[in-house]
Amino acid sequence: MSVERMMAGISASITDFKANPNAIIQRSGGEAVAVLKSNVPCFYAVPPELFEMMSEAVEDLALLTQARERLGDGKEPVEVNIDDL
Template sequence: MTFPVLADVAASITDLKRDPMGTIREGHGETVVILNRNEPAFYAVPPARYQAMLELLDDLRLAETVRARQGGETVSVEIDDLIAEAEAGIRA
């Protein structure tokens, strides 16, 4: 049976147990797939990559909201009014 490997760097669980940080460093900031008996067991994702993934997901959700609201009612506002309202909310 074949499995997709969605990373450029792969390591075994044995390698990970032997040298966890070295295994992650081998990825040079990219995701590392950890294999168990030549099957992907999990992906080790560095913090910067994980944050980028979460931001992308957030952007996709916002884009979905924008598409859902297209053609809907619009409201005209003045930026100064919004700033004043926000400042009043902070003081309250």
Template structure:
């Protein structure tokens, strides 16, 4: 099976166990794909990148809420000159 690696940096589980902080330092703030028997097992993500992903997820969830409410909304036409 062919796996798509979604990062520029990879490391084996053995490398990660030997030097976890060094493994992440080499990634320079990016995610690291951790390989087990040459297959991606998981990704290590630095805190700043994880926080960014959380913000993206929250934004997507809020957009879904807006889209759902927009379909049931009652709009009122307003003339800006009347305000």
């Protein structure tokens, strides 16, 4: 028997979720909901606000990675004043 990792504090069966997804999302209090099939997470449902936050975090991480790569490219950094741009 394997144990599945659940990445949400609230869960609902897929049957309950299909019956009334809005109620499940509202009951989550803005958190992600693990939707279970045979007691195993088959997908996560997230409210729009949380999805936006997650998307922004991924974008920020990509920009940070790009900035670190550019800082490590061996070229001398150039200081600029944002007002001069």
